[in-house]
Amino acid sequence: MAVPSRHVAIVGGGIAGLATAFALQERAAETGLPLPCTLIEADSRWGGKILTHRIGEFLIEAGPDSFLSQKPWGLALCAKLGLTDRLINTNEDQKKTFVFSRGRLRELPEGLIVIVPTELGPFLRSGLLSGAGIARMAMDFVLPAKRKPGDESLAAFFRRRLGREAFERVIEPLMAGIYAGDAEQISLRATFPRFLEMEQEYGSLIRGMLAGRKRATPTQREGEPGRSMFVTLKDGLDEMVRALVTRVKEAGVTLMSERRVEALRVRSGRPGVWTYDLLLEHGPVVTADAVVLATPAYASADLVRPLSPGAAGLLESIPYASTATVSLAYSASELGSSVCGFGFVVPRVERRDLLAATWTSLKWPHRAPTSHVLVRCYVGGIGREEILKTDDETLVRRVREDLAGMAGVTAQPAYVEVNRWHRSMPQYTLGHLERLEDIQASLGRYKGLWLTGAAYRGIGIPDCIREATETATQVVRYLSASPL
Ligand SMILES: Cc1cc2nc3c(=O)[nH]c(=O)nc-3n(C[C@H](O)[C@H](O)[C@H](O)COP(=O)(O)OP(=O)(O)OC[C@H]3O[C@@H](n4cnc5c(N)ncnc54)[C@H](O)[C@@H]3O)c2cc1C
16 A cells, blocks of 8 residues: 655755755655655755855865864765765864964964863963963863853853953854854853853863863764864865755755745644645745745744744844855965964954954865965954945955965965855854744644754754754654644
8 A cells, every 4th residue: 555645845955954855865765654855945056055166276165164073963974975985184284273363373272172272381382372361271170160050151151261361362263263153142052062061060171171082082082083173075065965966856855946935824624733835936836744944044034924923033033143255366486484274263352354264275185276375264253244344345455454464465366256145154142042942832833844954053064964864853753643
């Protein structure tokens, strides 16, 4: 007897939507449940924030350029897609990162785990922190843990544990590179809950990090065996997108690009069982038994508003930062000796436009011909978005002024490209986790409707993949259990 099938619609063809479609097909194959699925994307291309292209011999990442190997879900997906051999590590020969601090680039000393300094000696020698700053950092060993560990901003937590200087000069710039956010607003519980647990468990952040390092096997510490902390794919992250598109297509998923979902309607033939109609900008109505919204929170807000104005309001209240990346190619012979290592970050207290600069072709092999160096600059973010209002010419001029002032790069670039990312980085501000619970409760009656993607439980690519995979499991569980 034929098993009755249910239709799933996924809205948004970024990594979250694609990974949901892929995992759904995997689960469908495992359970024998036929699962027709339609993936709908507003844009003409797949991948969302992941956007790789080639300009001659340069390989340019307009959005993300790598992902963390310590979070296993990115590597695991690559393995399933047959891309393990395509993964590349950062260039060991250049394994140094710098911080622009008090007038010059200073190397980030050894002993930094994730973003927390664990060895005080190298910091003393680096000149990055004053003696008083290092002494204050060491007080982490003796300061008592907070009695009532509620939500706290990243800034408040790290200032409390490690002191103002370590926070402003080391932690803030590293964190800003991940979230493009304001550490005074970002929730510790929603972003780095492990640090909170460490404080409670070990009474000290540094002790907790060191204990974690001892417990971990050497391979765990550095990511998968032979993997650097960040990895990428030989032809850029778009390889992952292309492989996902091919695989979901082969599995029978219907892919609809250039189709914006304009509205979501719901009807119910029986109590508790919903049918969803997705109204597309140019195209037919797509009817589904389950819907996954893998769209930015503000886009999902518009779609769920008729179902739950409360959930829409909460989704809309998740702030987004706008950013831009500026890629510049220079003739290698014209760059000075300060262009070495992976690049540098700039603390907010320095009050510059530049958030960070990566010497892309030194960090990753094959990103530029040997005659040239490819540089990627990162601007914008909460409280630093004013530069994004300027035209490309002014934006590039300001970036080049910072590159000249901080790293002595005064040469004329052979190629320049600006990629603007409007409302691109969701901010997990204080109370974020409670907000997620409230959203879930507000949409609770609409069985068969899920939200996934960077806005919720992890902004990086591995976390988006993890959450998408979990969502797919829940969809299959729901459809297997609910009566036709
Ligand atoms: C400049 C930049 C650098 C980054 N660097 C890194 C990095 O190095 N490593 C890392 O791990 N992460 C990085 N990130 C974060 C990471 O790239 C993103 O969080 C992640 O790719 C988001 O995936 P997503 O699928 O949730 O959302 P998106 O990629 O935003 O996908 C959502 C999709 O939904 C579509 N959509 C929206 N509304 C509708 C609608 N109504 N109908 C149909 N489709 C719709 C959009 O067109 C889009 O394609 C970076 C982000 C940016 C912006």
